[in-house]
Amino acid sequence: MLPIRDERLLPLHEKVIDGRRLSWDDGILLYETDDLNGVGHMANLVRERKHGGRTYWVRNQHLNYTNVCNKLCRFCAFYAKKDGPTAYTLSMPEVEERIRAHLDIPITEIHIVGGIHPRLPYSYYLDLLQTVRGVRPDAHIKAFTMIELQQIQLVADKSMDEVLADLRDAGLGSLPGGGVEVLSDRLHTELFDRKLDGDEWLETARTAHNAGFRSNVTMLYGHVERPEERVEHMVRIRELQDETGGFLTFIPLSFHPENTDLRHCPPPTGQDDLRNIAVGRLMLDNVDHIKSFWIMNTAPITQVALWYGADDTDGTIQEYEVTRDAETDTRQALTRAQLVEMISDAGREPVERDTLYNVIAA
Template identity: 35%
Template sequence: MIATLPDAVRSVVEAVLDGQRITKDEALLLSYEADLHTLMRLAHAVRMTKAAQRGEVENGTARVTYVVDRNINYSNICSCGCKFCAFFAAPDDARGYVLSLEELERKVEETVALGGSQILMQGGHHPDLPFSFYEEMLGHIRSRFPSIHIHAFSPPEIVYFSELYGMKVSDVVRRLREAGLASIPGGGAEILVDRVRRIVAPNKCSAGAWLGVMREAHRQGLKTTATMMFGHVETRAERIEHMIAVRELQDETGGFTAFIPWGFQPRNTVLAKDETGAVRRSPTSCSYMRVLALSRIVLDNVPNIQASWVTMGPQIAQLALLGGANDFGSTMIEENVVAATGVSFKLPEDDIRRLIREAGFIPRRRRMDYSLRDDDAGDER
């Protein structure tokens, strides 16, 4: 793999294969100078080494995990107005909704009936709901479905709650946790560089505030994920800066379970055209694979890298399993935000398992913390 590489690239590749951490400048060098084949093979080597070290190889074959869950948007009303979002409705928009507890309960019942162990629940920046609404919603789900893991409220929502209700972030997290919150999703990260955030989401919390929520959640014992939405106005260097910010916080807290990079989908958004008026394109499959592979190489302390079949489709997600990813994400019994951009892939659990097997791995159901579920029926599913 390395004999024919340029000297500078070969030096970095050798360091990674030797288990060394690479710097921001070295990551940027790989981003610009390493070919896709090299990046994928290097990321896969890192992924397989981690699998062996963690005992995730069964009879010589590595596992690929996934979770059976549902994305529930309890409301689409949002005062934030992010330029990349096609899902939100402004507070005075007739399209706005807030789910009733009865509607929410029905969705969770359906999830349980389909073998789900978790719900991912997010909404917008709703200016009129009291904080008690969120506590009661969590408490209702926890009392009716005690086995369901509630993975909810991205950092921007928590920052917004803090500002709207005049509470410390630590108190917001504590009260949500006491009401039933079990973990926090990594949404709203976009690119953790304030120059980018001021352009694409000027009303959303800063990069530092996003990291601050995650630091506090980890301090209180909650596990979280981290995401990166790329392919809009950011530079390659800013993508690497985002990864380094996640890596540094992970060094401090160890609370991230996974990293999920996904490509921006521009249709039906304010960013559908660039500053020249040209139609903005979604990241290509090659661009996605490069970013995913770099994620596995740079984030040496984040245990899991998740493929995004929701934005890239089943075949590219399957290919990602050979380029650094070790997790196939969620069955997504329901998904609304990406679908609002016109991208709508559907993938039943049996198809997820088939895609994993065909790529040469063993499919395994997991929980949010990546422990394996004991009701996995094995390869015969």
């Protein structure tokens, strides 16, 4: 018997079986229906058609070079004001020390993002990449959200193409694709009006893709966004992907309200996490990978998500600061053995990849 209870999903199921694209209205229905298992079943069909049981993970280290930021996004618990008590900006010796601290682990990716520090000169970003590359010459450097790229261009006073060429020469390999939040004018005005809007984010991504960089793309959910705004986000990403083919992975990010202006919002539930992953898998038919970012979703939800459309878990993640609890100093990381066990225990096949999804070990 077909595990779809809501009959309204049956025409969508036929489209999925035939490999046809789902419409905007289909996306709305995927959020409206209470038949989450039916949605997950369809997402799993797509996931298994693309990847079988393979589940990708990467040995990576995160580096957050500064938490100083002048954008004051209302959902953010990471940023600090320039002279605030928790503000920090890593010097190059400190960057070197952070990278050296994990030289005993065969890390293949260094993931670098930070706040928008208005006083950092262009040379800082180039030095940052060169310093990391100097210590870890074999690791792929994935760095800078589109909003950081915009700031770097501002202080460089060059065209974006020239900036991207300089960053590539300094060691940049690809872009993490965060900072987009939700492509919605309403949410931009309400939550993050100091940083680039949806059109500017897409244009920056287009420029980077056309310059030969691959990127990921995120979606922050579980705050005040509406289902139709999530669908709009996915449709606009899908349109740009038709044009550039530059997106590697879609990463729904679960909102953590603690210590933010939106602390009154109830946090997303496990059902929200699974639904956003499944709808992402179904709507973004032209994006190869869907990630359940275990550090935001938790490992148990990620295990279930591997049957709801996700084929990627991110990685070992040393040094993640963005959702670290400043009071308890709780840091999160998984060893290679723990990650592999998490995936295997979920009944999936762990595959170690590099940033660009070249298989390192199956």
